[in-house]
Amino acid sequence: MHGETKCLRESSCLRCLRGERRRGRLVTPFLLLLLTGAGCGSRKTEEPAKTAEPVPPPPIAKPSYEGINVTNGGAISGVVRFTGTKPKLQPRPVTKNSEICGHGAKPAVDFLLGPDGGVQNVVVIIEGIKSGKKMTPSTPVLDQIKCDYVPHVQSVTLGSTLEIRNSDDLLHNVHGKLDGRITIFNLAMPLKGQSIPKQLTKPGVIHLQCDAGHTWMSGYIVVVEHPYHTTTGNRGTFALADVPPGSYRVKAWHERFGTLEQEVSVAPGSESRISFDYQTP
Numbered sequence: 001m002h003g004e005t006k007c008l009r010e011s012s013c014l015r016c017l018r019g020e021r022r023r024g025r026l027v028t029p030f031l032l033l034l035l036t037g038a039g040c041g042s043r044k045t046e047e048p049a050k051t052a053e054p055v056p057p058p059p060i061a062k063p064s065y066e067g068i069n070v071t072n073g074g075a076i077s078g079v080v081r082f083t084g085t086k087p088k089l090q091p092r093p094v095t096k097n098s099e100i101c102g103h104g105a106k107p108a109v110d111f112l113l114g115p116d117g118g119v120q121n122v123v124v125i126i127e128g129i130k131s132g133k134k135m136t137p138s139t140p141v142l143d144q145i146k147c148d149y150v151p152h153v154q155s156v157t158l159g160s161t162l163e164i165r166n167s168d169d170l171l172h173n174v175h176g177k178l179d180g181r182i183t184i185f186n187l188a189m190p191l192k193g194q195s196i197p198k199q200l201t202k203p204g205v206i207h208l209q210c211d212a213g214h215t216w217m218s219g220y221i222v223v224v225e226h227p228y229h230t231t232t233g234n235r236g237t238f239a240l241a242d243v244p245p246g247s248y249r250v251k252a253w254h255e256r257f258g259t260l261e262q263e264v265s266v267a268p269g270s271e272s273r274i275s276f277d278y279q280t281p
């Protein structure tokens with residue numbers, strides 16, 4: 001029955017066999033032999049039966065960053081300042097749910113200046129670093145407290161799972177858009193104490209807004225492809241540790257004043273200090 005096995009692998013012969021069955025006849029060994037010899041055997045030489053080519057798995061994107069053991073790393077630290085005339089700040093009128101969100105207007109949050117001129121909420125990133133300390137899982141939190149996003153700005157490592165909370169006893173609808181255009185999450189959160197995990201799998205700047213009518217709510221999550229990032233506190237300072245020796249481009253990003261960049265060299269076991277100065281546009 002070798003010929004039968006071979007023949008049944010051929011789709012054209014399966015059609016033949018089905019045709020025979022439609023005519024109400026059992027396929028006899030004689031007929032199979034005939035099919036093997038005539039209908040299927042037009043080849044002059046025996047060829048191994050073809051089997052379906054296995055479908056190759058989709059290519060795995062080469063990771064842009066490699067985690068290694070950093071044994072002789074240095075550090076990059078410094079401060080982000082604002083020089084020039086302090087811009088006019090726009091308060092944010094509360095137009096809904098003032099019993100929880102607050103009465104009147106909330107202070108501006110898009111430009112926070114510390115006592116020494118340090119700028120808060122600036123994300124500092126080593127641009128394009130390809131290898132360094134390992135990416136350890138983190139669990140960043142985004143809370144909604146009295147109708148504000150807390151923290152207002154944060155940087156997270158790609159692949160982290162963000163815990164999105166609602167600490168208010170009212171409905172928020174947190175809408176995150178990557179680069180201001182692509183919806184990454186759009187979550188109705190009606191319950192106080194509610195928490196929703198959301199893994200962040202695309203790098204870029206996610207802008208947060210509330211689609212439940214709290215138009216003054218705004219925030220940012222900067223998703224970075226490697227672990228060398230941080231966000232300045234109220235004194236505008238930053239520090240990045242365990243940096244492999246080498247030359248790097250360091251970027252500072254602020255939601256209102258944009259991006260500044262500069263080159264820095266890191267020597268083994270030493271600290272390189274830099275500063276960024278935003279100026280009045």
Ligand SMILES: [Cu+2]
Pocket residue numbers: 147171172173210211212213214217
């Ligand atoms: Cu809201």
